[in-house]
Amino acid sequence: KAGVTQTPRYLIKTRGQQVTLSCSPISGHRSVSWYQQTPGQGLQFLFEYFSETQRNKGNFPGRFSGRQFSNSRSEMNVSTLELGDSALYLCASSLKNGQGNTEAFFGQGTRLTVV
């Protein structure tokens, strides 16, 4: 079974531009979450989608948005990029295991650099 796939792996953008990142979850997983990872703040939760609906949202400005398609693939968009948006963006798809606990499986991430 293929893992979580994120594209692109690396991206360089200029301040003020916008960017779209893509995530394909593990087949059968309907929940997709996005995280931002920086050296100073660690892993911060952005939002979670389930069956095309945003279920949870972290404490990030409205410039960060996302969506999920009927095939569970998800995209994340950041508008009006700032230097501080430079980070590793991680996508995780999750499923309840046999004991009823949710387990998250991460993709390799997209390294975004804003210059």
Add this chain to the structure above:
Amino acid sequence: TQLLEQSPQFLSIQEGENLTVYCNSSSVFSSLQWYRQEPGEGPVLLVTVVTGGEVKKLKRLTFQFGDARKDSSLHITAAQPGDTGLYLCAGGYTGNQFYFGTGTSLTVIP
């Protein structure tokens, strides 16, 4: 503010030594997970603990969930260079939102 604090933040040890990483919170979690992340890669799930006082072993790794489900520890016996990486704990409530710890960067020197 971080819900989960990990200590130490950095750890550099010789191959063969033992070590313990701590994950502490003032919040009660329904489950707690440990991940290991290598540079340029996403975190990889190591274990999930859900019951207060639970102990799980994964080869040379021993994970413990505190009785009150607020803290956890990861103990590695006879560390090897392949154990090098960033260790992250993550607390979960109901639903699929996880709060990640600050991370412990482990370097095992051959």
